[in-house]
Amino acid sequence: MLGLQKILLMEMLQFHFKITAVHKFLLEIFGFESCNENLNNSLLNLCMLYSMTGFGNASLNSEFGEISLDIRSLNSKTLDLNYNLNPIFKNFENDIRKILAKFLKRGKVDIKIDFKNKRETPQSQLNHNIINTYIKDLKKITPANDLELLKIAIKLPDSIYNKNASENKNLRNEIMSLVKIAVNTLLDFRLNEGNSLQKDILSNLDSVQKKLEKIEKSAPKRILLVKERIKKKLLDLEKETDLNRFEQELIYYLEKIDINEELVRLRNHIIFFKNTVNNKQIEKGKKLNFISQEIGREINTIGSKSNYLLIQKNVVEMKNELEKIKEQLLNVL
Secondary structure, three states, X not given: OOHHHHHHHXXXXXXXXXXXXXXXHHHHHOOOOOOOOOOOHHHHHHHOOOEOOEEEEEEEEOOOEEEEEEEEEEOOOOEEEEEEEOHHHHHHHHHHHHHHHHHHOOEEEEEEEEEEEOXXXXXXXXXXXXXXXXXXXXXXXXXXXXXXXXXXXXXXXXXXXXXOHHHHHHHHHHHHHHHXXXXXXXXXXXXXXXXXXHHHHHHHHHHHHHHHHHHHHHHHHHHHHHHHHHXXXXXXXXXXXXXXXXXXXXXXXXXXXXXXXXXHHHHHHHHHHHHHHOOOOOOOHHHHHHHHHHHHHHHHHHHHHHOOHHHHHHHHHHHHHHHHHHHHHOOEO
């Protein structure tokens, strides 16, 4: 589904919002409860990872002139919007912001709109009274000359207005449609890159899981080796040993080095990570990052308690895979 049709579907599903009761109801109408079920491509996109990096553009040769719009997005912890607009579009900035905030959610977003006017007589005028008021106020806080202050003033709200209100409304509608088309293109870009990120992340996570399985298989042998090593040292002692005391000390020591709980928690964290990737929410990057931190804590604890070469080797390899995951998650929405 392309263009505005896809935008309308996303709006209907409250695309990019946290799942509300209404959203759940709509999803149930479409007949699926999880991303493991059979979905059509449009609905399946709800269950994919999205990158924060993307590019989208749109252009239109309208009755007003040639309008071209570019949107670029990079990773960021929050939504950081930067505008490079022709002054005629300054009054539309708030409406543009609402669309970008609704669909993009996070990222450093740069939006540029260029305009070539077809008409010989300008349809927009400077609002002299407002501009003069701005300049007077600016003089109170800066020693800049009038030319510099004028450059600032004409970029401020209501400095430029359209002579024909109905034409201004029509122009606004065209700009909003272009923004939605460009955002849709950017979302497709984000989805494609997110799909690549998802494959790499899950591949790295599978490597962590395989190393975990190797550790689980070698853990019993490690305990036996520890027991044998302790017994051998005791046999080398010349004085007699209290066997009851020895058993108590041995149990205490083995409990201190036991990694079974960490292995169970690590496996649960891996399952939780995969379930989060496959859930219906769009924003998953922050949550996945928190889960990866918990995975790292368990791996570190296993490494510090094991004192066994085979396990420590697998721990090092798990840490390496986890670092790759964390780096990739920086760009996940």
